[in-house]
Amino acid sequence: MCWGLFKIYLLIIHQRKMKWWALVAVLLLIPDDQYVDGSRILFISAIASKSHKGFFTAVIDKLAKEGHQITIVSPYKPTKEKENVHEIVLSNVDITSLAQNVFEGDTMSGAKAIMTIAPKMCSDALGRKEVQELLNEKYDIGMLSIFLSDCFLSLFHRMEIPVIQISPTGPIGPIGALAGLPTFPSFVTNAFLQSFHPLTFTDRMLNALTDTVSTAAVEHVILPNMDTECRLQGLCPANMPSLNELKKNATVMFVNSVRYMESPPRPSMASIVYVGGIHCHEAKALPxxxxxxxxxxxxxxxxxxxxxxxxxxxxxxxxxxxxxxxxxxxxxxxxxxxxxxxxxxxxxxxxxxxxxxxxxxxxxxxxxxxxxxxxxxxxxxxxxxxxxxxxxxxxxxxxxxxxxxxxxxxxxxxxxxxxxxxxxxxxxxxxxxxxxxxxxxxxxxxxxxxDTPQDLGQLVNYWVDYVIKHNGAHHLKSPFLTMPWYEIYNVDVWLTIAGVLLLLLLLVLKLFLMCLRCLTSRFKEKHD
The missing domain is CATH 3.40.50.2000 (Glycogen Phosphorylase B;)
Incomplete structure (x- = not known):
């Protein structure tokens, strides 16, 4: 309520002619639940590129502007101090040197190097003194980059606070799967491929295989390795659920994509919040x-x-x-x-x-x-x-x-x-x-x-408040996260239907052969 009253006070200062009775009317007409004090947010982006932080910073700025207090943990120094934002800089966690470009050789070798070193890099960052000291602080909600910072889920688990995941890309492939979004490789292409709808049979085959492999790599290699490393270093409690389970508990995900510009249009979930372009602003005069x-x-x-x-x-x-x-x-x-x-x-x-x-x-x-x-x-x-x-x-x-x-x-x-x-x-x-x-x-x-239906800054603030208000908003969790793949796509149903149809076909064929033999037998008897 204090923040709401303070904004009204500023309004009075700005509009000096406002009468005292007008202030009383405003206070009486606005319900108490419209006054929301700024929440304390812990934002983790321990392993990231500079471009990732550019997107994250835009989200943080929108939250800070509305009075939220944000602590951000990242490998990059801030360009300037900002009101309501405290930054903890993790030295020697910069992955820029590992991300090879076309001038240096094979870009895939850089990606493999990052994936290999990520489990230890994440746990080392989690074990930093300044990070562990955050356990002594009180936060209302955590925000976590989906990019190889998953060991920090243990920090949020120990703090017992809800988590919002945030992705510097759109909800495709394993990223969409983490948000409970079924994948449709028949027309939604994987980020590693350069094919576009409509897809040929070969494209759909490659797309399906790439989606399967990349999702399996995240769920069965990267996250388990990160979980093992975190427990070996004593940073993840023995009784803590696995990182795979904790990751699926984070129901809401902010993604850097413009939903109504996705081509072709694709299905989504209520828990996926599209904030692509939030960093864009009108041009100012040049120096x-x-x-x-x-x-x-x-x-x-x-x-x-x-x-x-x-x-x-x-x-x-x-x-x-x-x-x-x-x-x-x-x-x-x-x-x-x-x-x-x-x-x-x-x-x-x-x-x-x-x-x-x-x-x-x-x-x-x-x-x-x-x-x-x-x-x-x-x-x-x-x-x-x-x-x-x-x-x-x-x-x-x-x-x-x-x-x-x-x-x-x-x-x-x-x-x-x-x-x-x-x-x-x-x-x-x-x-x-x-x-x-x-x-x-x-x-x-x-x-x-x-042409957006809602200001992206308002959208971000709404969902942060929503997740806090509804204790993690677990009612938005997609059943996709707990269902086996064959149930999601009704593979068992279609196999059963195909089996029944095949059985009926065999029965019809058998009856036909029986009738044929019967007719043949009678024909022979008649001519004998």
């Missing part, structure tokens, strides 16, 4: 120096190129850098290039290097012609939000799939680094800039994304 530079481009406008926050651009092979420099120098547009060093020897006059840039302010600038991007999930969503067509040069993880989907949807193009040449890149830039159909498609998608 004065950058504004002058952009204005100097005139009617030709400018191009923005960024490989995100994980990969160092200077690590790219020299052959690729030279192609980029040659192409950029041949364009009539100016090029704003996010680069991690101050200078470049052969830098063309129309190209500007910057170590950090206000990406959304740039994407929302009407003078921007095209965004050349690595294709991360957040950058892809921001591009849609700001109606910016893209050219994708993916470097790791899900970026290949993201950009293949963009090209399939018709609002951008994807290029592969090994196929990068002067002609290919220059022609692609020209096509994307001049293709009116492509630009119309990204504007259409931007309109869809912005």
């Amino acid at each position: 004065e120096d950058l504004e002058k530079w952009v204005a100097g481009a005139g009617e030709d406008g400018f191009i923005f190129f960024s490989l995100g926050s994980v990969v160092k651009p200077s690590t790219m092979p020299e052959e690729y850098r030279k192609v980029l420099v040659k192409v950029f120098g041949s364009l009539k547009q100016r090029v704003l290039w996010k680069w991690d060093t101050d200078t470049m020897e052969d830098l063309p006059r129309n190209v500007r290097l910057e170590k950090w840039l206000p990406q959304q302010d740039i994407l929302g600038d009407p003078r921007l012609k095209v965004f050349i991007t690595h294709g991360g999930a957040l950058s892809t969503q921001e591009s849609i939000y700001h109606s910016t067509p893209v050219i994708g040069l993916p470097v790791l993880a899900d970026q290949m799939t993201n950009m293949a989907e963009v090209q399939n949807q018709g609002w951008g193009r994807m290029l592969k680094w090994r196929e990068l040449t002067f002609e290919v890149l220059r022609d692609t830039i020209h096509t994307v800039i001049t293709d009116e159909k492509l630009r119309a498609e990204v504007k259409r998608r931007s309109s869809l994304m912005r």
Whole structure:
């Protein structure tokens, strides 16, 4: 109630002409249950990439704005202090060095390395003194990243608080399964594959196998190994349920996906809350120096190129850098290039290097012609939000799939680094800039994304309050979580039906043969 009264007090200060009797009327008319004090939230993202934290930070900011007190545990230092947010930084838990990109070799080897080291890395992080001291604190609810931080479920279990899971991707494959969502590989493609609906028989076969293997890897390899490591280190009590069981107790999941933009549309559950694009915001004016530079481009406008926050651009092979420099120098547009060093020897006059840039302010600038991007999930969503067509040069993880989907949807193009040449890149830039159909498609998608039934900040706050109010909201738990796979998809039912039909067919066939033999026998007797 204190927070509600404080907001009314601020309103009075702002509206100085408000009479005392008006305040009394407001207090009498608003029911007591409308005043909700901010809750204490423990947010865990122990193993994550910088892009994950970008999404999580947007969710945290919305909660903090409404008065919730948030403690966040993550491997990355905050860029600035924020009101109602306390950060605990876990040093030496950064997985960036393990996440190999296309410049360094096989991207799958990096993923395997992360999966292998994750159980010990998670338990080591859980055992930190500053983390264990959190047990002395009182929290109302926990929020946990679904990305390899599952050993922290033991912390929430000991605190006896409800948990909301949060995913930096959409509810597909094993992520959807963890939220109690049945998988439909017949038309919902796995994030590891670059195939799109309608799927061929081969696509559906690969999709089903990939879904099965990835889900089994999570449930029968990664989580059990993490559980074993946690118990060996004495961080998970002996009488604690398994991490697999605890994970299924977290009924509500926030996912980084825009539900009404999923293609094709797919089933969902009441417990899955879609908050994709929550980090997007309207563009602000560019810094004065950058504004002058952009204005100097005139009617030709400018191009923005960024490989995100994980990969160092200077690590790219020299052959690729030279192609980029040659192409950029041949364009009539100016090029704003996010680069991690101050200078470049052969830098063309129309190209500007910057170590950090206000990406959304740039994407929302009407003078921007095209965004050349690595294709991360957040950058892809921001591009849609700001109606910016893209050219994708993916470097790791899900970026290949993201950009293949963009090209399939018709609002951008994807290029592969090994196929990068002067002609290919220059022609692609020209096509994307001049293709009116492509630009119309990204504007259409931007309109869809912005047309939301509820503000995402309000949605996040509603569900956090809901889970606290209803003691974990276990009534939303999907039966999918406890049913064997053959019951979920009625395999036993259809096998029984098929068996009965087969038995009937055999009986009919047997009767037919009996009748045939009988007729044959009579025919022989008649002619004998």
